[in-house]
Amino acid sequence: MGDEELLVDRSVASLVAGATGTDEAAEQGQGPGAADVRDMAATGLAPGELAALVSPSLFGAARAVVIRDIQDAGKETAAELERYAAAPAPDTMVVLTHAGGAKGKALLTALTATGARVIRCPKITRADERMDFVRAEFRRLGRKADQASVRSLIDAVGTDLSELAAACAQLASDIPGAIDQSAVATYYRGRAEATGFNVADRAVEGRLGDALEQLRWALSTGVAPVLISSALAQGVRSLGKVGAVPRGKSSEALAGQLGLPPWKIDRVRRQLSGWTPTGVAAALHAVAEADAQVKGEGASAGYALERAICRIVASRGNG
Secondary structure: OOHHHHHHHHHHHHHHHHHHOOOHHHHOOOOOOOOEEEEEEHHHOOOOHHHHHOOOOOOOOOEEEEEEOHHHOOHHHHHHHHHHHHOOOOOEEEEEOOOOOOOOHHHHHHHHHOOOOOOOOOOOOOHHHHHHHHHHHHHHOOOOEOHHHHHHHHHHHOOOHHHHHHHHHHHHHHOOOOEOHHHHHHHHHHHHHOOHHHHHHHHHOOOHHHHHHHHHHHHHOOOOHHHHHHHHHHHHHHHHHHHOOOOOOOHHHHHHHHOOOHHHHHHHHHHOOOOOHHHHHHHHHHHHHHHHHHHHHOOOHHHHHHHHHHHHHHHOOOO
């Protein structure tokens, strides 16, 4: 499941749970008092079938109907959806999903004109949005995790939302009580310590031995060299971004301008000690060369990354 599909799925589940007053298990028919939930693709909806789906339940249970990908609906089905939206049944929630784009836009416009509620699920691109997603996953599972734990989990698992959701479910299932940073480390220590971002952090902080050790560990555990190169580039670019703005401005005020979450800005400000604009420029040149070599111009990606780290550390304090 891609990121966009996962976000849509989570939004649909939240709407259905809110409308039926059931928890996730009840929605899936796994417990007493389960809601009557019908979930199907628009292409599988036969002419006239919508009326049967939205009719009141014989057992008086709350009813929700989910019809996915209405951009693929046939003409008759689209017309039925428009008629229903103009006069919806009072005791049934109907949730329709649309993939966006031009296909089926006329139907979407007609439904919106009836006053149908529209919920957009834009792609997550910013770090703070990804942290919000992880917090929401823990809330959905009835658990809590502090900011440091959320940050550690993202550092360890990466940015793929499906993998993050699976990690949240694993921790919620196995860890009793509050989910803290030590719990994340217990499960993901190998991955967390081997990420390119940890390599980059140690490099820009001038910790040459630690950076090289983390690099070798990351490569030995299967982290792709291109991901480490990208992390080094992001680490050095962040120095340039944060170093160019006034120190007196709060990290919260700068977050939107720099495209970085406040905690990241605070970390980079600490890492800026010893860096000059000339040094940052030299480090950027080093990571650009390493990136080209990692992507095919060099014989050894590992050697290219080691050399880049040495040059980054040497650039710190270069005035």
